[in-house]
Amino acid sequence: MKVALFIPCYVDQFYTNVGVSTLQLLEKLGVEVVFPMKQTCCGQPMANGGCEQDSKGVYEHFVETFSEFDYVVTPSGSCTYHIKKHYDIIEQTPAVQKVRKSIYELVDFIENVLKIEEIPNSFPHKVGLHLSCHGQRGLRQANASEITGVRDGQISKLLRKLNGIELTELERNDECCGFGGMFCVTEEAVSARMGQDRIADHLRNGTKVLTGGDVSCLMHLEGIVKRQNAPIKVMHIAEILNGNQP
Amino acid sequence: MNHPDHPELAEAFNKDFERTTWHDETLWFVRQKRDKAVYPVPEFQDLRTLASEIKDHTLSNLDNYLIEFEENATKNGVKVHWAADATEHNQIVMEIIKNSCKVEGRNARLVKSKSMLTEECHLNGFLEKNNIDVVDTDLGERIVQFRNEPPSHIVLPAIHLKKEDVGETFHKHLGTTKGEKDPQILTEAARQHLRGKFVAADVALTGINFAIAETGSFVVCTNEGNADLGVNLAKVHIACMGIEKIIPKLHHLSVYTRLLARSATGQPVTTYTSHFTKPVEGKEMHIVIVDNGRTQQLGREDFRSSLKCIRCGACMNTCPVYRRSGGHSYDFTVPGPIGAILSPNIDLHKHKSLPFASTLCGSCSDVCPVKIDIHVQLYKWRQIVGQANELPAAKKWAMKGMAKVLSMPKVYNLSGKLARGALRILPHGLTHNQSMNPWAKARELPDAPKQSFKEWYEENRK
Amino acid sequence: MTSREKILASIASNKPTLVTLPNVPIFEGDGSIERFKTVLEGIGGTAVELTTKAECQEAIDKYYHDLVNVASDIVKANVAVNLDTTKEILEQVDLAVIQGEIGVAENGTVWVPESNMLNRALPFITQHLVLVLDKNNIVANMQQAYDKLEDIGNYGVFIAGPSKTADIEQSLVIGAHGARSMMVLIY
Numbered sequence: 001m002k003v004a005l006f007i008p009c010y011v012d013q014f015y016t017n018v019g020v021s022t023l024q025l026l027e028k029l030g031v032e033v034v035f036p037m038k039q040t041c042c043g044q045p046m047a048n049g050g051c052e053q054d055s056k057g058v059y060e061h062f063v064e065t066f067s068e069f070d071y072v073v074t075p076s077g078s079c080t081y082h083i084k085k086h087y088d089i090i091e092q093t094p095a096v097q098k099v100r101k102s103i104y105e106l107v108d109f110i111e112n113v114l115k116i117e118e119i120p121n122s123f124p125h126k127v128g129l130h131l132s133c134h135g136q137r138g139l140r141q142a143n144a145s146e147i148t149g150v151r152d153g154q155i156s157k158l159l160r161k162l163n164g165i166e167l168t169e170l171e172r173n174d175e176c177c178g179f180g181g182m183f184c185v186t187e188e189a190v191s192a193r194m195g196q197d198r199i200a201d202h203l204r205n206g207t208k209v210l211t212g213g214d215v216s217c218l219m220h221l222e223g224i225v226k227r228q229n230a231p232i233k234v235m236h237i238a239e240i241l242n243g244n245q246p
Numbered sequence: 247m248n249h250p251d252h253p254e255l256a257e258a259f260n261k262d263f264e265r266t267t268w269h270d271e272t273l274w275f276v277r278q279k280r281d282k283a284v285y286p287v288p289e290f291q292d293l294r295t296l297a298s299e300i301k302d303h304t305l306s307n308l309d310n311y312l313i314e315f316e317e318n319a320t321k322n323g324v325k326v327h328w329a330a331d332a333t334e335h336n337q338i339v340m341e342i343i344k345n346s347c348k349v350e351g352r353n354a355r356l357v358k359s360k361s362m363l364t365e366e367c368h369l370n371g372f373l374e375k376n377n378i379d380v381v382d383t384d385l386g387e388r389i390v391q392f393r394n395e396p397p398s399h400i401v402l403p404a405i406h407l408k409k410e411d412v413g414e415t416f417h418k419h420l421g422t423t424k425g426e427k428d429p430q431i432l433t434e435a436a437r438q439h440l441r442g443k444f445v446a447a448d449v450a451l452t453g454i455n456f457a458i459a460e461t462g463s464f465v466v467c468t469n470e471g472n473a474d475l476g477v478n479l480a481k482v483h484i485a486c487m488g489i490e491k492i493i494p495k496l497h498h499l500s501v502y503t504r505l506l507a508r509s510a511t512g513q514p515v516t517t518y519t520s521h522f523t524k525p526v527e528g529k530e531m532h533i534v535i536v537d538n539g540r541t542q543q544l545g546r547e548d549f550r551s552s553l554k555c556i557r558c559g560a561c562m563n564t565c566p567v568y569r570r571s572g573g574h575s576y577d578f579t580v581p582g583p584i585g586a587i588l589s590p591n592i593d594l595h596k597h598k599s600l601p602f603a604s605t606l607c608g609s610c611s612d613v614c615p616v617k618i619d620i621h622v623q624l625y626k627w628r629q630i631v632g633q634a635n636e637l638p639a640a641k642k643w644a645m646k647g648m649a650k651v652l653s654m655p656k657v658y659n660l661s662g663k664l665a666r667g668a669l670r671i672l673p674h675g676l677t678h679n680q681s682m683n684p685w686a687k688a689r690e691l692p693d694a695p696k697q698s699f700k701e702w703y704e705e706n707r708k
Numbered sequence: 709m710t711s712r713e714k715i716l717a718s719i720a721s722n723k724p725t726l727v728t729l730p731n732v733p734i735f736e737g738d739g740s741i742e743r744f745k746t747v748l749e750g751i752g753g754t755a756v757e758l759t760t761k762a763e764c765q766e767a768i769d770k771y772y773h774d775l776v777n778v779a780s781d782i783v784k785a786n787v788a789v790n791l792d793t794t795k796e797i798l799e800q801v802d803l804a805v806i807q808g809e810i811g812v813a814e815n816g817t818v819w820v821p822e823s824n825m826l827n828r829a830l831p832f833i834t835q836h837l838v839l840v841l842d843k844n845n846i847v848a849n850m851q852q853a854y855d856k857l858e859d860i861g862n863y864g865v866f867i868a869g870p871s872k873t874a875d876i877e878q879s880l881v882i883g884a885h886g887a888r889s890m891m892v893l894i895y
C-alpha cells in the first residue's frame with residue numbers, strides 16, 4: 001500500500017504542528033507515508049471564488065504529484081471534498097480518476113481503510129467538536145441535523161473512545177462556523193458573526209479544547225478565540241489523536 | 247447603475263448586534279420546529295425523493311402538462327391566460343379586474359392573499375397606479391404593505407420586524423393604542439380591519455401552490471384562511487402561477503402536502519389546503535400562467551432544478567448567512583439560498599454578489615424538501631460570474647496570481663516563507679490593520695511558525 | 709406568436725429529455741382516533757368523541773350554549789345559509805356545524821367538500837367551526853387520504869384546526885381571519 005500525505009497549503013505554512021501530528025499519527029498506526037515535496041494546493045480557494053478555470057493548472061499539478069499512490073491522505077475534509085467533487089472540469093484521464101478516488105480525509109482513512117476503531121490514548125479534557133461542513137455534509141462523515149436528530153459521526157466515534165475525554169453537547173451541533181474560504185473576507189461581517197456565535201455556543205456549554213477536521217475552520221475560530229481572549233485551546237483532531245496535550 | 251451588494255447590506259444589518267442575535271434566534275427557532283415535525287415521520291426522506299422525482303419528471307414534460315392543465319381548467323369553466331413576462335401578467339390582471347367589475351364612482355377593490363409571483367411582478371404598485379385598491383390580507387404581508395417595504399421572507403414576510411415595530415405601524419394605520427405590542431391584540435386589530443376589506447372586495451387574487459394537470463384544479467395553502475375568505479366572498483377569483491407549479495396527478499398532492507408545512511413552519515400541515523376546481527354559478531375564476539424568465543432557467547442544465555422549489559422557505563430558516571443578514575440584504579423577491587440561485591438568471595450583473603453570500607455549507611440542500619442541490623448551484627453560478635468578468639478586479643487578479651503561484655512549487659515555497667517571515671517581523675498594528683485586512687476586524691491572524699511543514703519534513707524525515 | 713405559443717415553444721426547446729414518473733406508495737401508519745385527537749389538539753383544535761351522531765346536538769348545547777347565530781344542516785340552526793346567502797348575513801354567523809368526510813391522523817386535518825359547506829364562505833367566515841366526523845373515516849396519512857378521496861368536486865378544503873398566524877415575531881395567535889376555534893365531533 002503506497003500512501004502519500006497531502007498537507008494543504010495553509011496548513012503547510014501556518015500549522016506545521018498539524019502536519020507533523022498527522023504524519024506521526026499515521027506512522028504510529030503502522031502506515032508508511034511518503035510526502036511528495038512538489039505538492040502545493042488542491043485549488044479550492046480560487047475555485048470557490050469563481051475562478052475554477054484558472055485553477056486547472058493547480059489541479060493538473062496536484063494529479064501529477066499524487067497519481068502514483070494508492071491512497072492520498074490529508075487532514076482536511078474540505079480539500080478532499082474539493083478534489084472528489086470538483087476535479088470534473090479537467091480531462092478525466094485514468095490518473096485524474098485515480099486521484100479523485102484515492103484521496104481520503106485522515107479520520108475517514110483511519111476508520112474505513114485502516115479499519116481502526118479506537119486509538120489507545122487519553123485526553124482528559126472537555127472537548128467541543130466543530131463539524132466542518134465539507135467533511136460532514138460533503139463527504140457524509142457525520143449525520144446532518146437536517147436529516148436526523150441522531151448526532152453521530154466518524155470523528156466523534158474516535159474521540160469518544162479516548163480515555164478521560166468529555167464531549168461538549170452543543171446547542172447547534174452542526175452550524176457552519178462562517179469561514180467559507182474567500183467568504184471570510186468578502187463577507188467579513190457575517191463571517192465574523194457566525195464564528196462568534198459558534199464560540200459562544202462552545203463557551204456556554206463548557207468546551208475547553210475545541211477541535212475539528214479542518215484547519216481552515218479552526219484557524220477562523222481560533223482567530224476569534226484569541227481576539228476575545230476566550231479560555232479555549234484550539235487543536236486539530238490529528239493533534240489530539242496523536243496524543244498531544246493542550 | 248451601482249447597487250449596494252450583499253456584503254454591504256449584510257454589514258449594515260450586523261451593526262445592530264442584539265437585533266442580529268434576535269433575528270438569528272427567531273429563525274433558528276423555526277428551523278427547530280421544522281426538525282421536530284420532520285424527525286418523527288419515518289418516510290420523510292422517501293417523501294423528499296418522491297417530491298424531487300415527480301418534479302424532475304414534470305419539468306421534462308412541462309409543455310404537455312401545461313396544455314393538459316389548460317384543457318381541463320377550461321372544461322371546468324375557468325379562464326386561462328398566459329403571460330410571457332411581468333408586464334404582461336400585470337396587464338392581464340388589470341384587464342380582468344376592469345372587465346369584470348364595472349364599479350361606478352369608486353376604485354375597484356382587490357384583496358390579495360400571499361403570492362410571491364405578484365411580488366416578483368410588482369403587481370401592487372402597477373394596480374394602484376391604475377386606480378385599483380389593493381389590500382394584502384396575509385397578516386405579515388399587510389404589515390409590510392403598510393410600511394411600504396417588500397417582504398423579507400417568502401413564508402414569514404415580516405420576520406425582520408419586532409412586535410414593537412408592528413405596534414407602531416398599527417398605531418399609525420389602524421389606530422391601536424400607542425405602545426401596544428401584544429401580538430394577540432395586534433392580530434385581533436388586523437382581523438377586524440381586514441374583515442371589512444374581505445366583505446367589501448370585488449375581486450380576490452391568490453397565488454397557487456400546486457396546479458394539477460389531470461383535473462385542471464389548483465391548490466392554495468394558508469394558515470390564516472385569508473385566501474378562502476377573500477375568494478369565496480368576492481365575485482371574481484384570479485389565481486396567478488409560474489409555469490413550474492404544475493404537478494401531474496391529484497394524488498401527488500399527498501407527497502407535497504406532507505412536506506410543505508413541516509418544512510416551512512414545523513406544522514404537520516397548513517390549516518387550510520384548498521382545492522379549487524370550478525367557480526360557483528355566476529362567479530368568475532381566472533388563472534394566469536406566467537413565464538418571466540422561467541423557461542430560460544429551464545434551459546440551463548445546471549440550474550433547471552431550481553424550478554422544483556415549492557417555496558417553503560426552509561432554506562432561509564436554516565441558512566446561517568440569511569439568519570445573520572436578513573431578507574432585505576438579498577435585494578431580490580426571493581431571498582436566501584434559493585433566491586441566490588434564481589436571481590442571477592434574471593440579472594447577473596445586479597445579483598452577482600448573491601452566489602458568494604454563502605459558505606457553501608450545504609445545509610440548504612439537506613433541508614430542501616424537493617432536494618434542490620442549492621449549494622452546488624451556488625458554486626456553479628460563481629464560475630459564471632467569474633467567466634462573465636463580473637468579479638471585482640482586485641479579487642480576480644489576486645486569484646489569478648494565487649493560481650500561478652500554487653501551480654509552481656518553488657515559487658510557492660518561497661512566497662510562503664516570505665509571508666510568514668513578514669508576519670513574524672511586522673508589528674501587530676500593521677498586520678492587523680483593519681482597512682487593509684478585513685480578516686483582522688474581529689479575528690487574530692494565526693501565529694506564523696518559523697518553519698513550514700515542508701521545511702520541518704526536510705530536516706526531520708529526509 | 710401569442711404568449712401561450714411562445715412559452716410552450718420555449719419549454720419544448722429547453723426541457724430535458726423525459727424523466728420517468730415515480731410511483732407513490734400508500735405509506736402505512738397509525739390511523740387511530742387517539743393519534744388524530746392528539747395531533748389535532750397539538751395544532752389548537754379540540755376533539756370530542758361521541759357514541760352516535762345523534763349526540764351532536766347535545767355536544768353543541770354543552771360546548772357552545774353561549775353562541776347565538778348557528779348555521780348547520782346537522783344540528784338546530786337559526787341562520788339559514790345557502791348558496792345565495794349574502795355576505796352581510798354570513799358575517800353574523802357565530803358557529804357553523806358541518807359534516808367532514810375524511811380525517812387524517814398524522815396532521816389532524818379534515819376534508820370538507822363544497823357539498824357539505826352550505827356556502828363556500830361559511831367555514832371561513834364563521835367565528836367558530838365544528839366538523840362532524842365518522843370515526844371509520846379516519847386514515848393515517850395523506851397518501852391514504854387522497855387514495856380514499858376519489859373526487860374532489862368543484863371545491864374542497866382540508867381544514868386542520870382553527871385559523872392561526874405567527875406573523876408577529878413568531879408568536880402563535882389563534883384566530884387570524886378564519887374560525888377562532890375548531891372542534892371535531894367524532895362518532
Ligand code: SF4
Pocket residue numbers: 554555556557558559560561562584610613614615616617618620
Ligand atoms: S429551495 Fe427548497 S428549501 Fe428553499 S424554499 Fe424552495 S423548496 Fe423550500
